Amino acid sequence: MDITKALTGIAAITRHFLKKLVLSRKVFITILVAAFVAAVMGYAGAQNGVGTSDGADLLDVLILFFFMPVLAMIYGTSLIRDEIDDKSITHVATAPLDRGVSYVGYYVPLALTVSISMVVVNAAGFLAFFAQVGLGGEALELWGEFTALVVVGSFVYSALFLAVSVLLKKPVFFGLFYAFIWEGFIGSLPGAIQKVSVKHYLRSVGSDWVDFGSIASFADATAPGASWAVLAALAVSLVALGALLFRETELT
Amino acid sequence: MEAYGLSKWYGEVIGLNNFTLEVRDGITGIVGPNGAGKSTLFKLALGLITPSTGSMKGLGQVPWRNPALHSSIGFCPDYESLPDEATGREYLALLGGLHAMRGPSLSGRISEVARLVEMEPALDRRIGGYSKGMKQRMKIAGALLHDPELLILDEPLSGTDPLVRKELMDIIRRLHRERGHDVIVSSHVLFEIERMTHNVVLIYKGRAVATGDISEIRDLIDKHPHNIVIEGERVDALAKALLDEGFTVSVAYNQDRKGITVQVSRPDDFFNRLPALIEGTGCSVTKMYSLDDNLEAIFRYLVGR
Secondary structure (H helix, E strand, O other), rough: OOOHHHHHHHHHHHHHHHHHHHOOHHHHHHHHHHHHHHHHHHHHHHOOOOHHHHHHHHHHHHHHHHHHHHHHHHHHHHHHHHHHHOOOOOHOOOOOOOHHHHHHHHHHHHHHHHHHHHHHHHHHHHHHHHHHHHOOOOHHHHHHHHHHHHHHHHHHHHHHHEEEEEEEOOOOHHHHHHHHHHHHHHHOOOOOHHHHHHHHHHHHHHHHHHHHHHOOOOOOOOHHHHHHHHHHHHHHHHHHHHHHHHHOOOOO | EEEEEOOOOOOOOEEEEEEEEEEOOOEEEEEEEOOOOOOHHHHHHHHOOOOEEEEEEEEOOOOOHHOOOOOOOEEEEOOOOOOOOEEEHHHHHHHHHHHOHHHHHHHHHHHHHHHOOOHHOOOOHHHOOOOHHHHEEEEHHHHOOOOEEEEEEOOOOOOHHHHHHHHHHHHHHHHOOOOOOOEEEEEOOHHHHHHHOOOEEEEEEEEEEEEHHHHHHHHHHOOEEEEEEEEEEEEEHHHHHHHHOEEEEEEOOOOOEEEEEEEEEOOOHHHHHHHHHHHHHOOOOEEEEHHHHHHHHHHHHOOOO
16 A cells, blocks of 8 residues: 555545635534533632632533533544545545545544544633632643543544444434433443443543542542553444445445 | 446336437537436446446446546536535535646646636636536536536526527537547437537437438438418418328317317428428418427437327
8 A cells, every 4th residue: 555645545535625624614513512502611610719620510411421422422423424425425436446445534624533523522611610719720730631631532432433433324323322321321321331341441541540539539449551442442442434435335 | 338238227217218329520419308217328338327237338348437537528517516605616615626727737727727718807716606607617627627528418508598598509519620629419309419529429218219310210201291370360261272282291279269270291291391382372480380399299209109
């Protein structure tokens, strides 16, 4: 394989879809989510006696627990599936690029868009809360730690939902089940069962970084090194699986 | 392009059925009614789908899992596939990037192909605002951008007005004559293909029912009776006169009694003799059309149904 050709192709697809995603109507969903998170955290921050730990708990519940898998699902299940369904994928599929390589060109802009969205949502919630509670050093440290967590999570969830959208013709149904039932419910159950969710490993990494809130004292946490390894292996294997599926898919 | 015993099923639906074909250099027209299998043939040629049975080669190579072949083939699909939110230039830049084209050479090539399809003034407008004809031109520009050896144009004239059709047909002819591209172009309108090439493949229900020079195919068609409707004043006299002619198979009055339907075995002889018959019988013809302009009817003749 010609590496230069492959990289030029990936860069072309990435530029195109990054622009398409960032300018799509889905951005309004990001804005609404950011506004909602800001409203909830702003209201919480206005109360007496709240502190950094409360802010950390709110970011944990609102973002890691709920909105990150949901936003990744909204962006991830539609990108490549819409292209396959409306046949606009023809341009990419008739290019002299291995389809597995082209798939990476879809993954990169998706992961970047979800990351940007989550960073915005995280920042909105953070500012709404800590602007009232106090934007000191520990608050900024907390913001940096959650920002890093949402970026890592965005890359993993994007890999999952993109692969699902190649595998299934109606990926949104799986996406809804996964985001709400699996991550939202199974991932919150006590005991070993929560280890089959992405959230568990994100919170395990977070428990190593964050010094405030319930995430800091996450009792069921997996060791940080093992958690990093699971998240990285999951993202890489899901991208590889999606690329393989895309290579073998007949584009009727 | 070569296909041998090629079949493609979509579940219980047959796309192509034991299809055998060898496409020569130059411009080749693939003609068939909607659902005949033209697009399936192209998808197989591009490796977008894989054959159920049989073999397919494009430029001597198997297309499935062979992206390198796409360097030599340019494809213009029959469906809306352009990104509405992008400008024409951005769209062509995306395609250029996919073909590892960059920098000034890509910019130069974009201008060149845009000029070729007469779209240079609209390059910086959003594709969403293009007319159907402009979108067709832009798709052809996209297919041409990497200067492929073979161009596959799937129904490039569909949905365009007569003027645009003529311009697109001129462009397609020029692509072969002046630029040396081999072109495979599909349509469900025989006369449109006839304006571009004499080398034709007729597809019907997933099979190649006739292949070769269009005059040979016309001969095949002409072996079957043609139905021609004639309307006007005093057509009964014309009907009587037609019954005396050797090429007439039958004459029947239409239900509204305003005209007749003539079935003829040799359409060319009929059309040559008709002016004299009209003059001789003193009838005045206000309308005349062939029921067999309908491609479906021609294909039914060819497959003996």
